[in-house]
Amino acid sequence: MQPYTSNRLLRRALLRAGIAPRRAMRLQREWDEHAEDLAAQLRASGHPEDVAAAQARSSVGEWQQLAASVADRDELRAFSRRLPWLAFVLGPVAMLIVLVVTAAFSVAFMAWNFQDAGTPVPDWFAGAQSVLFWTVRSFVPLVLAAAIALIAARRFSPPFFPLLGMLIVLLLGAALGLSAELDRLTAMGSVAVSLSFLPPYPDVWGFFARLAFGVCVVVVPYLAWRAGVSAQA
Amino acid sequence: MGQSNPPFMSGVPELLCLQVIAQGETYGYDIVRRIRLLTGEAIVLGEGVVYPVLHSLERAGRLKARRRTVDGRSRVYYRLTAGGRKRAEALNERWQRVRAGMDMALSGGGDAALYVE
Numbered sequence: 292m293q294p295y296t297s298n299r300l301l302r303r304a305l306l307r308a309g310i311a312p313r314r315a316m317r318l319q320r321e322w323d324e325h326a327e328d329l330a331a332q333l334r335a336s337g338h339p340e341d342v343a344a345a346q347a348r349s350s351v352g353e354w355q356q357l358a359a360s361v362a363d364r365d366e367l368r369a370f371s372r373r374l375p376w377l378a379f380v381l382g383p384v385a386m387l388i389v390l391v392v393t394a395a396f397s398v399a400f401m402a403w404n405f406q407d408a409g410t411p412v413p414d415w416f417a418g419a420q421s422v423l424f425w426t427v428r429s430f431v432p433l434v435l436a437a438a439i440a441l442i443a444a445r446r447f448s449p450p451f452f453p454l455l456g457m458l459i460v461l462l463l464g465a466a467l468g469l470s471a472e473l474d475r476l477t478a479m480g481s482v483a484v485s486l487s488f489l490p491p492y493p494d495v496w497g498f499f500a501r502l503a504f505g506v507c508v509v510v511v512p513y514l515a516w517r518a519g520v521s522a523q524a
Numbered sequence: 525m526g527q528s529n530p531p532f533m534s535g536v537p538e539l540l541c542l543q544v545i546a547q548g549e550t551y552g553y554d555i556v557r558r559i560r561l562l563t564g565e566a567i568v569l570g571e572g573v574v575y576p577v578l579h580s581l582e583r584a585g586r587l588k589a590r591r592r593t594v595d596g597r598s599r600v601y602y603r604l605t606a607g608g609r610k611r612a613e614a615l616n617e618r619w620q621r622v623r624a625g626m627d628m629a630l631s632g633g634g635d636a637a638l639y640v641e
Contacts, residue, residue: 314579317600321552321575324599328553329571352572360573366580 295322295354304358306447309372318361326351371446379443379456383435387460391467394427395482398471402480412475424469432464433505440513450517457510465501468493537569537577539619542604542612545587549603552578578602586611 295301296319305315326347333343351357361367371378398420405412436457443453466487473480487498540559544550550558556574559567569577581587586608592601604612 318575318579321600322572324551324597325553325556325571325575327597328599350571352570356570357572360570361576364576364580366583367576 295319295326295351295357298354301354301358303447304354305361306445308358308362309368309446310361311369311371312445314367314369318357322351322357369446371442371448375448375452379439379448379452380459383439383456383460384463387432387435387463390427390431391469391484394423395469395484397423399482402471402473402482406477406479412473416473420471424471428464428467428469429501432460432467433508435460436464436505436509440509444513444516447520453513454510457513458506461502461505461509465498465505535615536567537574538581539612539615540567540569541574541577541581542586542608542615545602545604546609546612549601551599551601553599555602581608 296316298319301319302315305318306312310318326344329347329350330340330343333346334340338346352360365373401416402412405416439453439456439460442448443450463486466489468483468485468487470485471480471482485493487493487495540563541555544555544558544562552574555578556569556571559569578587578589582589582602584607586605587602588605589600589602591598593599
Protein backbone atom coordinates (compact mmCIF):
# COMPACT_ATOMS: atom_id res chain seq x y z
CA MET A 292 0.00 0.00 0.00
CA GLN A 293 1.40 3.39 -0.97
CA PRO A 294 2.40 5.51 2.05
CA TYR A 295 0.79 8.94 2.33
CA THR A 296 4.26 10.50 2.17
CA SER A 297 4.79 9.28 -1.38
CA ASN A 298 1.23 9.91 -2.55
CA ARG A 299 1.73 12.53 -5.23
CA LEU A 300 -1.98 13.26 -5.55
CA LEU A 301 -2.33 13.96 -1.83
CA ARG A 302 0.72 16.19 -1.83
CA ARG A 303 -0.54 18.10 -4.83
CA ALA A 304 -4.00 18.50 -3.28
CA LEU A 305 -2.47 19.88 -0.09
CA LEU A 306 -0.27 22.31 -2.01
CA ARG A 307 -3.19 23.40 -4.17
CA ALA A 308 -5.11 24.09 -0.96
CA GLY A 309 -2.34 26.55 -0.09
CA ILE A 310 -0.56 24.47 2.56
CA ALA A 311 3.17 25.24 2.72
CA PRO A 312 5.33 22.38 1.34
CA ARG A 313 7.02 21.70 4.67
CA ARG A 314 3.73 21.51 6.56
CA ALA A 315 2.22 19.32 3.83
CA MET A 316 5.13 16.89 4.18
CA ARG A 317 4.78 16.85 7.97
CA LEU A 318 1.05 16.15 7.76
CA GLN A 319 1.65 13.29 5.34
CA ARG A 320 4.30 11.82 7.61
CA GLU A 321 2.06 12.09 10.68
CA TRP A 322 -0.77 10.33 8.83
CA ASP A 323 1.66 7.53 7.92
CA GLU A 324 2.83 7.23 11.52
CA HIS A 325 -0.77 7.18 12.73
CA ALA A 326 -1.59 4.35 10.28
CA GLU A 327 1.49 2.44 11.49
CA ASP A 328 0.39 2.79 15.13
CA LEU A 329 -3.10 1.68 14.26
CA ALA A 330 -1.82 -1.32 12.27
CA ALA A 331 0.46 -2.31 15.15
CA GLN A 332 -2.51 -2.24 17.53
CA LEU A 333 -4.59 -4.36 15.16
CA ARG A 334 -1.74 -6.87 14.72
CA ALA A 335 -1.41 -7.07 18.50
CA SER A 336 -5.09 -7.92 18.73
CA GLY A 337 -4.63 -10.84 16.35
CA HIS A 338 -5.30 -9.42 12.88
CA PRO A 339 -3.08 -10.70 10.06
CA GLU A 340 -0.52 -8.20 8.84
CA ASP A 341 -2.17 -7.35 5.50
CA VAL A 342 -5.63 -7.01 7.05
CA ALA A 343 -4.24 -4.78 9.81
CA ALA A 344 -2.48 -2.56 7.29
CA ALA A 345 -5.57 -2.25 5.07
CA GLN A 346 -7.88 -1.56 8.01
CA ALA A 347 -5.50 1.05 9.44
CA ARG A 348 -5.33 2.81 6.10
CA SER A 349 -9.08 2.85 5.70
CA SER A 350 -9.49 4.26 9.25
CA VAL A 351 -7.05 7.09 8.62
CA GLY A 352 -8.80 7.83 5.34
CA GLU A 353 -8.39 8.12 1.61
CA TRP A 354 -6.18 10.90 0.33
CA GLN A 355 -9.22 12.89 -0.86
CA GLN A 356 -10.73 12.89 2.66
CA LEU A 357 -7.44 13.93 4.24
CA ALA A 358 -6.91 16.72 1.73
CA ALA A 359 -10.48 17.93 2.32
CA SER A 360 -9.92 17.99 6.10
CA VAL A 361 -7.17 20.58 5.58
CA ALA A 362 -8.58 22.54 2.64
CA ASP A 363 -10.94 24.80 4.60
CA ARG A 364 -8.41 25.76 7.28
CA ASP A 365 -7.26 29.26 6.38
CA GLU A 366 -4.86 29.35 9.28
CA LEU A 367 -2.80 26.52 7.76
CA ARG A 368 -2.35 28.33 4.46
CA ALA A 369 1.13 29.51 3.62
CA PHE A 370 2.02 33.20 3.69
CA SER A 371 2.28 33.24 -0.10
CA ARG A 372 -1.33 32.04 -0.36
CA ARG A 373 -2.77 34.39 2.23
CA LEU A 374 -0.96 37.50 0.95
CA PRO A 375 0.12 36.65 -2.62
CA TRP A 376 0.41 40.30 -3.68
CA LEU A 377 2.99 40.81 -0.92
CA ALA A 378 4.88 37.56 -1.43
CA PHE A 379 5.02 37.65 -5.23
CA VAL A 380 4.81 41.33 -6.17
CA LEU A 381 5.52 43.90 -3.48
CA GLY A 382 8.22 41.86 -1.68
CA PRO A 383 10.41 41.10 -4.73
CA VAL A 384 9.98 44.63 -6.17
CA ALA A 385 10.93 46.16 -2.81
CA MET A 386 13.92 43.80 -2.63
CA LEU A 387 15.08 44.88 -6.08
CA ILE A 388 14.75 48.57 -5.18
CA VAL A 389 16.65 48.07 -1.91
CA LEU A 390 19.47 46.26 -3.75
CA VAL A 391 19.73 48.98 -6.40
CA VAL A 392 19.84 51.74 -3.77
CA THR A 393 22.36 49.73 -1.70
CA ALA A 394 24.62 49.24 -4.74
CA ALA A 395 24.47 52.95 -5.65
CA PHE A 396 25.18 54.04 -2.09
CA SER A 397 27.99 51.50 -1.68
CA VAL A 398 29.84 53.01 -4.64
CA ALA A 399 29.19 56.56 -3.39
CA PHE A 400 30.29 55.60 0.14
CA MET A 401 33.56 54.10 -1.08
CA ALA A 402 34.22 57.21 -3.18
CA TRP A 403 33.65 59.41 -0.11
CA ASN A 404 36.14 57.29 1.79
CA PHE A 405 38.78 57.88 -0.89
CA GLN A 406 38.02 61.60 -0.73
CA ASP A 407 38.31 61.67 3.06
CA ALA A 408 41.59 59.78 2.96
CA GLY A 409 42.85 62.10 0.21
CA THR A 410 43.95 59.11 -1.87
CA PRO A 411 43.27 58.58 -5.58
CA VAL A 412 40.70 55.99 -6.61
CA PRO A 413 42.57 52.65 -7.01
CA ASP A 414 42.54 50.83 -10.35
CA TRP A 415 40.44 47.91 -9.09
CA PHE A 416 37.60 50.23 -8.14
CA ALA A 417 36.25 50.72 -11.68
CA GLY A 418 36.19 46.94 -12.25
CA ALA A 419 34.53 46.23 -8.91
CA GLN A 420 31.93 48.91 -9.51
CA SER A 421 31.17 47.52 -13.01
CA VAL A 422 30.72 44.01 -11.65
CA LEU A 423 28.47 45.27 -8.84
CA PHE A 424 26.29 47.32 -11.19
CA TRP A 425 26.13 44.53 -13.77
CA THR A 426 25.06 42.06 -11.08
CA VAL A 427 22.33 44.33 -9.79
CA ARG A 428 21.08 45.26 -13.27
CA SER A 429 21.26 41.93 -15.05
CA PHE A 430 21.58 39.09 -12.58
CA VAL A 431 19.44 40.13 -9.59
CA PRO A 432 16.18 40.71 -11.54
CA LEU A 433 16.55 37.32 -13.25
CA VAL A 434 17.24 35.60 -9.93
CA LEU A 435 14.27 37.32 -8.28
CA ALA A 436 11.94 36.46 -11.16
CA ALA A 437 13.20 32.85 -11.17
CA ALA A 438 12.65 32.65 -7.40
CA ILE A 439 9.06 33.85 -7.85
CA ALA A 440 8.52 31.22 -10.56
CA LEU A 441 10.05 28.43 -8.47
CA ILE A 442 8.09 29.27 -5.33
CA ALA A 443 4.86 29.61 -7.30
CA ALA A 444 5.48 26.31 -9.11
CA ARG A 445 6.47 24.42 -5.97
CA ARG A 446 3.33 25.62 -4.19
CA PHE A 447 0.95 25.31 -7.15
CA SER A 448 0.00 28.96 -6.60
CA PRO A 449 -2.62 30.55 -8.84
CA PRO A 450 -0.62 32.27 -11.59
CA PHE A 451 -1.89 35.86 -11.53
CA PHE A 452 0.30 37.38 -8.82
CA PRO A 453 3.44 35.36 -9.62
CA LEU A 454 3.23 36.41 -13.29
CA LEU A 455 2.61 40.03 -12.32
CA GLY A 456 5.59 39.95 -9.94
CA MET A 457 7.88 38.33 -12.51
CA LEU A 458 6.93 40.83 -15.22
CA ILE A 459 7.36 43.88 -12.98
CA VAL A 460 10.73 42.69 -11.69
CA LEU A 461 11.95 41.86 -15.22
CA LEU A 462 10.61 45.16 -16.56
CA LEU A 463 12.34 47.19 -13.85
CA GLY A 464 15.54 45.15 -14.20
CA ALA A 465 15.60 45.59 -17.97
CA ALA A 466 14.91 49.31 -17.72
CA LEU A 467 17.40 49.96 -14.97
CA GLY A 468 20.52 51.95 -15.71
CA LEU A 469 23.26 52.31 -13.10
CA SER A 470 26.38 54.29 -13.79
CA ALA A 471 29.13 56.12 -11.93
CA GLU A 472 31.53 58.77 -13.13
CA LEU A 473 34.47 59.36 -10.83
CA ASP A 474 37.59 61.41 -11.23
CA ARG A 475 40.45 59.06 -10.35
CA LEU A 476 42.54 61.67 -8.57
CA THR A 477 39.94 63.58 -6.57
CA ALA A 478 37.28 60.81 -6.25
CA MET A 479 34.72 63.47 -7.15
CA GLY A 480 31.89 62.49 -9.44
CA SER A 481 28.35 61.16 -9.54
CA VAL A 482 26.37 57.94 -9.36
CA ALA A 483 23.30 57.86 -11.60
CA VAL A 484 20.25 55.61 -11.61
CA SER A 485 18.02 55.79 -14.70
CA LEU A 486 15.07 53.93 -16.19
CA SER A 487 14.82 53.30 -19.94
CA PHE A 488 11.08 53.97 -20.05
CA LEU A 489 11.48 57.44 -18.56
CA PRO A 490 12.83 60.48 -20.48
CA PRO A 491 15.40 60.73 -21.98
CA TYR A 492 14.79 57.00 -22.70
CA PRO A 493 18.39 55.79 -22.41
CA ASP A 494 19.28 52.49 -24.09
CA VAL A 495 15.69 51.79 -25.08
CA TRP A 496 16.59 48.94 -27.50
CA GLY A 497 18.76 47.33 -24.85
CA PHE A 498 15.75 47.55 -22.57
CA PHE A 499 13.57 45.57 -24.99
CA ALA A 500 16.33 43.01 -25.56
CA ARG A 501 16.89 42.45 -21.83
CA LEU A 502 13.14 42.24 -21.21
CA ALA A 503 12.72 39.68 -24.02
CA PHE A 504 15.63 37.65 -22.65
CA GLY A 505 14.16 37.64 -19.13
CA VAL A 506 10.74 36.63 -20.42
CA CYS A 507 12.24 33.78 -22.48
CA VAL A 508 14.41 32.51 -19.64
CA VAL A 509 11.88 32.74 -16.78
CA VAL A 510 8.29 33.45 -17.83
CA VAL A 511 8.07 31.09 -20.80
CA PRO A 512 9.39 28.03 -18.88
CA TYR A 513 7.00 28.84 -16.03
CA LEU A 514 4.03 29.04 -18.41
CA ALA A 515 5.14 25.82 -20.11
CA TRP A 516 5.30 24.09 -16.72
CA ARG A 517 1.82 25.34 -15.87
CA ALA A 518 0.47 24.14 -19.19
CA GLY A 519 2.02 20.70 -18.52
CA VAL A 520 0.46 20.51 -15.07
CA SER A 521 -2.94 21.55 -16.42
CA ALA A 522 -2.71 18.91 -19.12
CA GLN A 523 -1.84 16.24 -16.52
CA ALA A 524 -4.76 17.28 -14.31
CA MET B 525 -14.05 1.70 14.67
CA GLY B 526 -16.96 4.04 15.44
CA GLN B 527 -18.51 6.52 13.09
CA SER B 528 -16.96 10.03 13.13
CA ASN B 529 -19.13 12.82 14.47
CA PRO B 530 -21.06 15.21 12.24
CA PRO B 531 -20.27 18.91 11.60
CA PHE B 532 -22.26 20.23 14.60
CA MET B 533 -19.26 19.07 16.66
CA SER B 534 -17.27 22.03 15.31
CA GLY B 535 -15.08 23.42 18.12
CA VAL B 536 -15.32 20.28 20.23
CA PRO B 537 -12.22 18.57 18.72
CA GLU B 538 -10.14 21.60 19.73
CA LEU B 539 -11.37 21.44 23.32
CA LEU B 540 -10.86 17.69 23.55
CA CYS B 541 -7.37 17.82 22.08
CA LEU B 542 -6.40 20.57 24.52
CA GLN B 543 -7.88 18.61 27.43
CA VAL B 544 -5.93 15.47 26.54
CA ILE B 545 -2.66 17.30 25.91
CA ALA B 546 -3.11 19.22 29.19
CA GLN B 547 -2.50 15.89 30.93
CA GLY B 548 0.99 15.63 29.42
CA GLU B 549 3.00 15.69 26.20
CA THR B 550 1.59 13.20 23.72
CA TYR B 551 1.18 12.35 20.01
CA GLY B 552 -1.70 12.19 17.53
CA TYR B 553 -2.54 8.49 17.72
CA ASP B 554 -2.60 8.59 21.51
CA ILE B 555 -4.80 11.69 21.46
CA VAL B 556 -7.40 10.01 19.24
CA ARG B 557 -7.31 6.85 21.38
CA ARG B 558 -7.65 8.76 24.65
CA ILE B 559 -10.52 10.92 23.39
CA ARG B 560 -12.35 7.76 22.41
CA LEU B 561 -11.75 6.24 25.85
CA LEU B 562 -12.46 9.42 27.83
CA THR B 563 -15.78 10.01 26.09
CA GLY B 564 -16.84 6.36 26.26
CA GLU B 565 -16.74 6.29 22.44
CA ALA B 566 -19.47 8.98 22.36
CA ILE B 567 -17.06 11.20 20.48
CA VAL B 568 -14.87 9.64 17.82
CA LEU B 569 -12.63 12.03 15.95
CA GLY B 570 -11.78 10.99 12.40
CA GLU B 571 -8.40 9.30 12.60
CA GLY B 572 -6.80 11.61 10.08
CA VAL B 573 -8.80 14.68 10.94
CA VAL B 574 -7.21 15.32 14.31
CA TYR B 575 -3.93 16.43 12.70
CA PRO B 576 -5.28 19.57 11.00
CA VAL B 577 -6.72 20.54 14.41
CA LEU B 578 -3.34 19.98 16.08
CA HIS B 579 -1.54 21.94 13.37
CA SER B 580 -4.02 24.82 13.70
CA LEU B 581 -3.51 24.91 17.46
CA GLU B 582 0.25 24.83 16.96
CA ARG B 583 0.04 27.63 14.42
CA ALA B 584 -2.00 29.71 16.87
CA GLY B 585 0.74 29.22 19.47
CA ARG B 586 -1.42 27.04 21.71
CA LEU B 587 0.70 23.93 21.24
CA LYS B 588 4.39 23.24 20.80
CA ALA B 589 5.41 20.30 18.63
CA ARG B 590 8.67 18.38 18.56
CA ARG B 591 9.77 15.12 17.01
CA ARG B 592 10.84 12.51 19.53
CA THR B 593 11.89 8.91 19.22
CA VAL B 594 10.42 6.68 21.91
CA ASP B 595 10.94 2.89 21.85
CA GLY B 596 12.39 3.14 18.37
CA ARG B 597 9.35 4.98 16.98
CA SER B 598 9.72 8.56 15.81
CA ARG B 599 6.60 10.69 16.25
CA VAL B 600 5.60 14.32 16.66
CA TYR B 601 4.75 15.05 20.28
CA TYR B 602 2.54 17.96 21.28
CA ARG B 603 2.51 19.88 24.53
CA LEU B 604 0.48 22.82 25.77
CA THR B 605 1.84 26.36 25.91
CA ALA B 606 0.68 28.97 28.42
CA GLY B 607 -1.67 30.30 25.73
CA GLY B 608 -2.99 26.80 25.14
CA ARG B 609 -3.68 26.34 28.82
CA LYS B 610 -5.66 29.60 28.92
CA ARG B 611 -7.55 28.63 25.79
CA ALA B 612 -8.40 25.22 27.31
CA GLU B 613 -9.71 26.89 30.45
CA ALA B 614 -11.81 29.38 28.47
CA LEU B 615 -13.27 26.66 26.23
CA ASN B 616 -13.94 24.47 29.23
CA GLU B 617 -15.81 27.26 30.99
CA ARG B 618 -17.85 27.99 27.88
CA TRP B 619 -18.65 24.33 27.43
CA GLN B 620 -19.78 24.02 31.08
CA ARG B 621 -22.20 26.91 30.53
CA VAL B 622 -23.56 25.35 27.34
CA ARG B 623 -23.90 22.00 29.09
CA ALA B 624 -25.72 23.54 32.07
CA GLY B 625 -28.04 25.36 29.69
CA MET B 626 -28.71 22.22 27.67
CA ASP B 627 -29.32 20.18 30.82
CA MET B 628 -31.80 22.78 32.02
CA ALA B 629 -33.56 22.96 28.68
CA LEU B 630 -33.76 19.19 28.25
CA SER B 631 -34.99 18.55 31.78
CA GLY B 632 -37.78 21.12 31.35
CA GLY B 633 -36.36 23.27 34.16
CA GLY B 634 -36.41 26.32 31.94
CA ASP B 635 -40.17 26.15 31.37
CA ALA B 636 -40.81 28.85 33.98
CA ALA B 637 -38.85 31.33 31.89
CA LEU B 638 -41.27 30.77 29.00
CA TYR B 639 -44.18 31.99 31.13
CA VAL B 640 -42.38 34.98 32.70
CA GLU B 641 -42.55 36.87 29.42
